[in-house]
Amino acid sequence: MTATRYHELISLIEHHNKRYYELDDPEVSDAEYDALMRELREFEAAHPDLVVPNSPTQRVGGAPNTTFAPIRHPTPMTSLDNAFSDEDLADFEVKLARALGGGGEFTYTCELKLDGLSINLYYVDGELRWGATRGNGAVGEDVTANVLTISGIPRRLEGVTGELEVRGEVFLTRAEFARLNTEQDEAGLPPFKNPRNAAAGTLRQKDPRVTASRKLEAYFYSVGKRGNLKARTQWDLLHELQALGFPVSPYSRHVTGVAGAGVYHHDMTAARSTFPMDADGTVVKLDDFQLQVEAGFTSRAPRWAIAYKFPAEEAFTKVEAITISVGRTGRLNPLAHLEPRLIEGTVVQRATLHNEDYIRDKDIRVGDTVVVHKSGGIIPEIIRVVPELRPEEAQAFQFPAHCPECGHEVVREEGGAAVVCPNPLCPAQAVERLKHFVSRGAMDVRGLGEKIVEALFAQGIARNAADLYDLTVEKLLQVERMGEKNATKILAQLQESKKKPLSRLIVALGIPLIGERNGGVLEANFANLRAIMDASEEQIANIPGIGETVAHVLVTALHDPSMVELVGRLEAAGLNTTSTVVKAGTELEGLTFVITGTLSRPRPELQELLERHGARVTGNVTKKTSFVIAGEEAGGKLAKAQEIGVKVLDEASLSEILSARGVTLQ
Numbered sequence: 001m002t003a004t005r006y007h008e009l010i011s012l013i014e015h016h017n018k019r020y021y022e023l024d025d026p027e028v029s030d031a032e033y034d035a036l037m038r039e040l041r042e043f044e045a046a047h048p049d050l051v052v053p054n055s056p057t058q059r060v061g062g063a064p065n066t067t068f069a070p071i072r073h074p075t076p077m078t079s080l081d082n083a084f085s086d087e088d089l090a091d092f093e094v095k096l097a098r099a100l101g102g103g104g105e106f107t108y109t110c111e112l113k114l115d116g117l118s119i120n121l122y123y124v125d126g127e128l129r130w131g132a133t134r135g136n137g138a139v140g141e142d143v144t145a146n147v148l149t150i151s152g153i154p155r156r157l158e159g160v161t162g163e164l165e166v167r168g169e170v171f172l173t174r175a176e177f178a179r180l181n182t183e184q185d186e187a188g189l190p191p192f193k194n195p196r197n198a199a200a201g202t203l204r205q206k207d208p209r210v211t212a213s214r215k216l217e218a219y220f221y222s223v224g225k226r227g228n229l230k231a232r233t234q235w236d237l238l239h240e241l242q243a244l245g246f247p248v249s250p251y252s253r254h255v256t257g258v259a260g261a262g263v264y265h266h267d268m269t270a271a272r273s274t275f276p277m278d279a280d281g282t283v284v285k286l287d288d289f290q291l292q293v294e295a296g297f298t299s300r301a302p303r304w305a306i307a308y309k310f311p312a313e314e315a316f317t318k319v320e321a322i323t324i325s326v327g328r329t330g331r332l333n334p335l336a337h338l339e340p341r342l343i344e345g346t347v348v349q350r351a352t353l354h355n356e357d358y359i360r361d362k363d364i365r366v367g368d369t370v371v372v373h374k375s376g377g378i379i380p381e382i383i384r385v386v387p388e389l390r391p392e393e394a395q396a397f398q399f400p401a402h403c404p405e406c407g408h409e410v411v412r413e414e415g416g417a418a419v420v421c422p423n424p425l426c427p428a429q430a431v432e433r434l435k436h437f438v439s440r441g442a443m444d445v446r447g448l449g450e451k452i453v454e455a456l457f458a459q460g461i462a463r464n465a466a467d468l469y470d471l472t473v474e475k476l477l478q479v480e481r482m483g484e485k486n487a488t489k490i491l492a493q494l495q496e497s498k499k500k501p502l503s504r505l506i507v508a509l510g511i512p513l514i515g516e517r518n519g520g521v522l523e524a525n526f527a528n529l530r531a532i533m534d535a536s537e538e539q540i541a542n543i544p545g546i547g548e549t550v551a552h553v554l555v556t557a558l559h560d561p562s563m564v565e566l567v568g569r570l571e572a573a574g575l576n577t578t579s580t581v582v583k584a585g586t587e588l589e590g591l592t593f594v595i596t597g598t599l600s601r602p603r604p605e606l607q608e609l610l611e612r613h614g615a616r617v618t619g620n621v622t623k624k625t626s627f628v629i630a631g632e633e634a635g636g637k638l639a640k641a642q643e644i645g646v647k648v649l650d651e652a653s654l655s656e657i658l659s660a661r662g663v664t665l666q
C-alpha cells in the first residue's frame, strides 16, 4: 500500500464513522468496515513512522451531536481492540504478559459484546445526575431525559457514596426491533437497518416520548469513577452492579487462560441465533483490577481487554425472481426470491424489498448476485448488489402499474413510498383482511389457518369477518379435507372469540397503523366501539399517545360504508364491543347535549366527559336536544335553541346540573 492509499483509507473510514456514529445510518456492513480498519492497522504496523496522529486507529467514536448538550465524562470512555481468530486471542495474552512483566495464564471474565451503544450514568452519593452517550470518548451527549425512560435503570443507589460512573450498553431486543420495523413499514417510513441503529436513533431522540414508546433495554458491565464500590475484580463487579439494582447480562463466564476464553467464544458463536438481542462478539477482560491498572490503556482502548468478533454472517446469493403480493391494506409488497443459503442456522431464500424506491436505490435486478445477511439476527436483508457479477441481460426492475391480483390500476401514496391497489373489491385484499382478522395478534381463532381461510373465501363461503360468525358445520364441511370434529372445534373457537377484549377487535378490523399498542390506547379511552366510531378526528388526536396521522387514518377507515356495515354485523353477532378499562357511567343516560361556542376547555374533552357518563353529544339542535351548552361567541346553534325552546347552559349552570347527578366537572 502506498501513502496515498493510506490517506484515502483514512478519509473513507472517517466517512463511514460519520454515517455510523453521528447519523445512525451506515452505508456498509460492519464486516466491510472492519476489513477497512484491518487494512489500515496493518499498514500502520508496517510503517509506524507514517502514522498520522488523528488516524481512526487512535480515536474513539464520532463527534457528539449538537442537538444534545455536551457532557465531559469524568473518566474517558474507550473502545476495544479486536480479535478475529484464536491466534489473535493467543497473541493478546502474550502481549498482556509482556506488559505485566510475566505471568502465564490469567483469569478472565468473558462477556457478550452487545451490539448497541454505550452509555455512561453518573451518580453522586447514590443520586443519578445524568446519563450520556460515549461520543468521542472524552465528551458525550446528555441524553438523561431519554435514559430515564429505560426500565430498570436505578435513579437512587442505596449505600453508595462519592462519584460513581456506571457504564453499559443500551440495545433493542430483536423482537422489539421487528415490531418497530413493522410500525415503520405501516407508517410508510423507511425501515431501520438493524437493532443497533434503531437503538442509537431511539436513545438520541429529541422527544423522550418517542424513546419511551420503544422498549430500550440496557445491561451494565463497567465503572469509571467507582465511588465506594468494593469489587476488586471484573467478576465481582458484575455481581455488585447487579446487587445495586442494575440489569446485568446473564451470559458472562469466569474462565482461566485464553483457552477458557476461546471455549466461551465458540460456545457463544454456536448459541448466537438464540440471543434475544444482537451481539457482535465476546469481550475477554482481565479479571483483576490491580493488574488492569498495571496493563494500562492505549489512546483508544485498554490493553487488558479484547473484543473477539463473531464471524460475519453474510452470504452471496442470486436473485431468482421478484414477485409482488397484495396486502390487506392494498399495498403492493415486493419480495425477492433467492437461491437458498444457510445463514446463522436458518435457510434464507426470500427477502422483502419494501417498496419501489428501495429497489430503485439499491438497483436490485433479477439475475443479480447480492450480499445478504439477517438483520437483527432474524430478518433476511439484501445488503447490496455486486455489480461486477451482473448478467448483461439483467433489466432494471419495473414496478407494476396494475394490481397483480385484480388488474386495477395502482396508485402511489401521496408523500409515501407505498404503491397501493385502490380497488375496495380487490380479492387479494379481502382474503388478507380475513386472515388478519383470525390471526394470533387479532381475534386469535385457532384452527382457522390460512389455507382454510383461503378456501372459505375462494368458495364464497366467507367473504368477510362477519361471515365467519355465520358459519355452520355444514358450511365448513364444504372445505376440502375438513372433518366434522375439526369443524365443530372451529365453531367453538369462533364462539369463544366473541369474548375477546375490545382492543383485539379493534386490531382485527385491520385498519392501517392500528396495531396492539393503538388498540390498547383506544380501549383505554373509550367506553365502547360505538364511542370510537362516533368520535371526531380532533377528539382522537387529543388522546395522549395518538397522533394526528393515526387519528385521520382511523376515522377515515371507520366511516367507510363497508366498515360501518361490517361493524354492525359483528355487533349483531354478539361480539364484545365494550371496554373492560373504561366503564361507561349511566348518570347522564338519556340526556342529549349540543356544544357550541368557545369554552374554557377543548370541546372534544367536554364531549368525552359527557359521553363517558352515558350522555349523547350531537351536532344538531332539535326538539330532542336536552341542553345546548353555549360558550363565548356561540352563533346559529344558540339562536336555534332559543327559537325552539331548548334550555341553554353556560359552564357554571352545566356544572350544577352535572353535580346534581353526581358528575363533577374537573
Ligand SMILES: NC(=O)c1ccc[n+]([C@@H]2O[C@H](COP(=O)([O-])OP(=O)(O)OC[C@H]3O[C@@H](n4cnc5c(N)ncnc54)[C@H](O)[C@@H]3O)[C@@H](O)[C@H]2O)c1
Pocket (backbone or CB within 6 Å): 016, 017, 019, 020, 021, 026, 027, 028, 029, 030, 031, 033, 034, 060, 061, 078, 079, 080, 111, 112, 113, 114, 115, 116, 117, 118, 119, 134, 168, 169, 221, 280, 283, 307
Ligand atoms: N458499518 C459502519 O459503517 C461502521 C462504522 C463505524 C463503526 N462500525 C462498527 O462499530 C464497531 C467499532 O465501534 P466501537 O469503537 O464502538 O468499538 P467496538 O464496538 O468494537 O467496541 C467497543 C464497544 O463495545 C461495547 N460493548 C458491548 N458489550 C461490551 C462489554 N460486555 N464490555 C465492554 N464493552 C462492550 C461498548 O459500547 C464499547 O464502547 C465495529 O463493530 C465496527 O464494525 C461500523
Ligand SMILES: [Zn+2]
Pocket (backbone or CB within 6 Å): 326, 403, 404, 405, 406, 407, 408, 421, 423, 426, 427, 428
Ligand atoms: Zn387489486
